[in-house]
Amino acid sequence: MSQVIKGKPIVSGEAKGQAVVSNQPISFWGGVDPITGEVIDRRHECSGTVITGKVFVFPTGKGSSTGSAVLMESIRNGSAPAAIINCKTDPILALGAIVAEELYHKTLPMVIVSQEDIENIQDGDNLIVQPDGTILVNPLE
Amino acid sequence: MPLNLSPKDREMLDGKYGEAAKLAMSIVVRMAEVLEVDELMDISQAHIDGCGLMSDASLDFAETMARLGGKVAVPTTLNMIPLDLQNWEKQGVPQSFANKALRMAKAYIDMGCIPTWTCAPYQGTLTPFFGQQIAWGESNAIAYANSVLGARTNRYADFFDLCAAITARVPKEGLHLKENRKGQILFRLMDIPEDFEWDDSFFATLGHLIGRIAQNRIPVIEGLRGNITSDQHKAFGAAAASAGAVGLYHIVGITPEAPTLDAAFQGAQPEEIVEITLGDLLEARKDLSTIHTNDIKINAVILGCPHFSFTEFQRLAESIEKNHKKLHPDVRFIVLTNQMTFSLLKRSNIFQTINDFGVEIVLDTCVFHSPIVSAKGQVIMTSSGKCAYYAPGELDVKVVFGNLEECVRSAVEGELYREVKP
Numbered sequence: 001m002s003q004v005i006k007g008k009p010i011v012s013g014e015a016k017g018q019a020v021v022s023n024q025p026i027s028f029w030g031g032v033d034p035i036t037g038e039v040i041d042r043r044h045e046c047s048g049t050v051i052t053g054k055v056f057v058f059p060t061g062k063g064s065s066t067g068s069a070v071l072m073e074s075i076r077n078g079s080a081p082a083a084i085i086n087c088k089t090d091p092i093l094a095l096g097a098i099v100a101e102e103l104y105h106k107t108l109p110m111v112i113v114s115q116e117d118i119e120n121i122q123d124g125d126n127l128i129v130q131p132d133g134t135i136l137v138n139p140l141e
Numbered sequence: 142m143p144l145n146l147s148p149k150d151r152e153m154l155d156g157k158y159g160e161a162a163k164l165a166m167s168i169v170v171r172m173a174e175v176l177e178v179d180e181l182m183d184i185s186q187a188h189i190d191g192c193g194l195m196s197d198a199s200l201d202f203a204e205t206m207a208r209l210g211g212k213v214a215v216p217t218t219l220n221m222i223p224l225d226l227q228n229w230e231k232q233g234v235p236q237s238f239a240n241k242a243l244r245m246a247k248a249y250i251d252m253g254c255i256p257t258w259t260c261a262p263y264q265g266t267l268t269p270f271f272g273q274q275i276a277w278g279e280s281n282a283i284a285y286a287n288s289v290l291g292a293r294t295n296r297y298a299d300f301f302d303l304c305a306a307i308t309a310r311v312p313k314e315g316l317h318l319k320e321n322r323k324g325q326i327l328f329r330l331m332d333i334p335e336d337f338e339w340d341d342s343f344f345a346t347l348g349h350l351i352g353r354i355a356q357n358r359i360p361v362i363e364g365l366r367g368n369i370t371s372d373q374h375k376a377f378g379a380a381a382a383s384a385g386a387v388g389l390y391h392i393v394g395i396t397p398e399a400p401t402l403d404a405a406f407q408g409a410q411p412e413e414i415v416e417i418t419l420g421d422l423l424e425a426r427k428d429l430s431t432i433h434t435n436d437i438k439i440n441a442v443i444l445g446c447p448h449f450s451f452t453e454f455q456r457l458a459e460s461i462e463k464n465h466k467k468l469h470p471d472v473r474f475i476v477l478t479n480q481m482t483f484s485l486l487k488r489s490n491i492f493q494t495i496n497d498f499g500v501e502i503v504l505d506t507c508v509f510h511s512p513i514v515s516a517k518g519q520v521i522m523t524s525s526g527k528c529a530y531y532a533p534g535e536l537d538v539k540v541v542f543g544n545l546e547e548c549v550r551s552a553v554e555g556e557l558y559r560e561v562k563p
Contacts, residue, residue: 025357043428064382065299065302066194069198070194073198091297098175103202
């Protein structure tokens with residue numbers, strides 16, 4: 001189903017990709033391999049999924065404060081998701097994306113949406129993230 | 142709401158205090174905007190976790206800041222570094238890896254940080270005090286500083302920690318403010334048998350369970366018996382901060398902001414009440430292991446996640462002496478600690494016991510960040526909830542969680558030993 005979600009951009013940018021959706025929080029350190037982009041937290045429901053180029057949709061980050069470094073390394077290596085959509089700001093992930101932008105001038109858009117809206121995004125949906133935080137879900141061509 | 146900056150904040154942003162302070166302040170300001178905060182506040186101490194991960198991004202960041210003339214403005218301790226600075230050659234760490242880690246160490250030392258290299262800074266140098274506003278990285282240290290010491294820090298990310306140390310400023314929000322430190326979810330321990338609670342795996346198990354349920358809410362725990370040691374708080378907080386985003390917890394009658402249940406919630410009602418039974422704890426303990434068969438061959442025991450304290454070494458020595466046995470030749474017994482604890486150990490009467498058993502003491506670093514254990518597919522055993530949580534993903538190993546005695550006995554026998562348990 002096609003729909004439009006209004007989110008708040010915490011890192012503003014444009015991205016396009018297929019949604020990988022989880023309702024579990026994740027720690028990027030210990031949770032995502034910054035070289036391969038694979039989810040490596042074996043207790044996480046996305047374990048084994050490669051999130052490179054996908055729009056990674058999950059409630060928020062958790063755990064290790066090294067998550068920012070892993071996200072930034074992923075951005076540096078080109079293995080990062082195309083964008084991240086959460087329903088609660090995780091300062092650790094936000095910082096990783098902000099420092100990557102300051103240091104490498106590479107933008108990973110990060111958008112916060114409501115709990116209700118995040119539940120309307122299904123795994124495999126085609127998403128377009130716009131700089132003002134608007135998310136187009138399965139847009140009609 | 143627009144962000145109000147002080148004159149000095151603006152001068153930093155304009156580059157009056159140098160290029161590093163300018164970059165650091167611009168990152169602090171961007172974070173304040175993300176968090177929709179209207180002002181910044183001072184901090185008087187920092188602990189940096191950004192030195193811990195050996196990634197090109199981490200090195201780029203540290204060297205950029207150092208090259209731009211970055212200097213920390215407050216006393217700043219350092220988390221572990223991805224290298225045992227004393228023993229890395231013996232450990233077979235590749236020269237190219239070591240060179241990068243040494244560059245990282247140099248960058249942080251050049252910026253005026255204190256080379257503590259530990260993930261348990263609260264058991265060593267410059268322990269923060271009640272009410273002190275600080276900026277700490279390292280999830281387990283954050284949980285300890287907030288909960289046990291009553292200092293105030295948010296869960297600061299790698300790299301933000303250095304920005305805060307250079308500017309001595311952070312967004313005024315979150316756990317820096319008293320009203321955000323009240324409990325949110327109440328955990329009631331229900332009839333937990335006393336011997337289970339005295340077992341040294343109890344606190345890591347409880348932390349794992351509570352972290353998993355609380356996630357990013359502030360947990361309050363009611364019904365714990367007796368006094369809790371620094372090491373037990375460490376085990377609990379590290380596990381809770383791994384399984385969830387726990388940056389602050391209250392234990393009624395024990396932690397400083399929770400003299401009573403009412404104080405822990407600052408007079409408010411819990412959002413949720415969770416009763417914890419022995420069954421829940423047994424399930425959580427089981428969840429910390431990834432294999433559950435009977436005759437498991439153990440390849441390595443890893444202790445000291447977070448870094449082993451002197452009192453933990455004393456308990457290890459007791460267990461070794463009690464068993465009167467030598468380490469099994471096929472098992473590595475690795476204990477991670479820092480130079481402060483190690484210097485005490487060398488002056489103590491237990492150093493020989495520890496050495497004779499065959500313990501490999503690893504300094505300054507972490508098994509997840511330094512290539513010390515090439516354990517892919519192997520089975521490791523640990524008494525740490527944090528290590529048990531992260532090892533399967535970070536080291537690609539199977540993990541068995543057990544108490545200290547079980548770890549020592551398993552290391553002697555070369556296969557899993559379990560004490561009889563309820």
